[in-house]
Amino acid sequence: MELLKIDCLGKQLRLEASLAGWQQLFWDNNLVSQKAASVDNGGLRVHQFEITAQRSIALPDTDETQVQETKINMRLETDVVWQPFRFDYRLIQDDEIIAEGTRTEKDIERQTPEVPVVATQKFSFVGLASLGFKLLKSAKVVKVLLAGASVAAYSWLFSLQFALALIACLVFHEYGHIRAMKYFGMKTKGIYLIPFMGGLALSDEKINTRWQDVVISIMGPTFGLLMSIASLIAYYVTDNIFFAGLAAFNALLNLFNLLPILPLDGGHILKSISFSMNSIMGLIACVIGAAFGVYISYTLGLALLGFLLLIGSLEIVFEWRGRHQSHLLPLDRYGQVFSTVWYLLTVAALVGIIWHLAGTGDEMLSLPLQILRS
Template identity: 25%
Template sequence: MDNNVHAEHQNYVPPELSPKKKKGLAGVIAVIIGLLVKFKAGLLLVLPKLKFVFVLLKLGKFGTTAFSMLITIVIYARIFGWMYAVGFVALLFAHEMGHYIMAKWVGLPVSGPIFIPFVGALIQLKEPPVNAKMDAQVGYAGPFAGSLAAGLLFLFYLATGSKLVLALSYTGFFLNLFNLIPVHPLDGGRVTTAISPYLWLIGIPILIYFTITSFNPILVLIIILGGIQIYKHWKGTDKEFYEVSPETRNIFAVLYFGLLAGLGSGVWYTLQILETYRRF
């Protein structure tokens, strides 16, 4: 779920926000698909030649993080310019560090963030969460940290008037909102584990809609994984995992729907401002 920009000044609005593109969430996803298809062949040719990557893996988890960030920034900068590339990767980093810090806090061993161009970023839990509460804690921390980063960018836009910063803020709001769709393995699917797994039945149709309007193989994979998770829950193979106290359930419900509302407002408001710039 990545976006990039090919411009090097602060008054640039990235192509995915152009009036020639589809509006709203489906339009952003369509841009992601185009980038994935366009550069897939080139990546397949280049990656086998990067044998020295394995040497850098010896630098440790954050050596790998730094290298994957650098590669991602370089690739994105070739398309959309350095300023947007650095800002976008920083947004991804904030999101993943939210997961990382919370995983450490609850006692789960975890890898450093790894960045994958045109896909996103991820951390790897070396041990699974022991219950739904822990799963929700780690899942929620990523969008929460990412939302704070997007909000700080919006404040910076208010202070500077930079359209590029505004576009980055919009992107940050959107990405974290998308990640809160209640489907495993998205963060929203993990958070709603502690609220009600039945919310997954809402997330699947949402992703099916996006897949129909803007086909993306990654969305298809998420739908499949989400369907498997629903089936496993229906079979009741791990009932103890989903047992949470009513208090915990209520707390996560307030946190989850509150963040949804905040991010939805952020997406709507920043998009309205960008539309205003386009009209003048």
């Protein structure tokens, strides 16, 4: 991840690092210093490097100057604490401090990572076709076509009225992701509806922290939960079974989205939580929590939910060893607890809505619960 990007003698000085402990320092996109990975991935690190810069030197007994290349000794002192994140730096030139400061998680969230320069390619028909495809892909007409295909597909399965309501639920879910992206200052491409697969909220930018991953991922199901609650209220106010069915199926849709399986939202959430746990005790706690969730699911007769929870949890546990290779800043202890509680409360609320509506005795309203028990 990019820890620092500042001006140094008129050119960019950039420090890249990872949780594994390695650091690479670039000046004018040239590697000038690096530190190997180590068990002690934080604390004080000192980068000593020499750069060549042009200086104007006054000629004796004249008003003229001469530009000469000189070697300048530089030193960058860094002190990083990963959880909770704090990065202190001090740039020294010839024993004189020329820049210093502190960066927090908020600074990492708002930064734009360095984009590599792409070489200019010569004209070709393949390149022209690729450009045309990109223009078509970004056009609004694609969103309209995909939305129309989704309405047709769901109308074929259910009815036009229910298809339109389901599309509204999908859009509201994806809008939750969009709102979270905009909260972090990210540019968005909008919402794409995909027949039989739901929708996608796309952004032009990449995330920098696990907290961003959690919030962006969970805001979709949270908005979905709000939609189910609103539909449930509308059902009790109007006594129209349509709103009850919408609340139940929308809850089922968002519940499946919270399963700990990538690339679902739940997979991103639990992966960010577990990958932020540096100690083996954190992994053990994650395993115990997953086992408890599987046990509760089977105790309540939710066989499908328990099975998918088990598979997804094992996938995350197996990938836990590679957590230090990620470029994402980990959650601190407060972020881990808060994210876990938010996730569990959302899952419990969605299951509660499904269970409550299944108790009405209506065959259609009991279908989501039957799916979970299959």
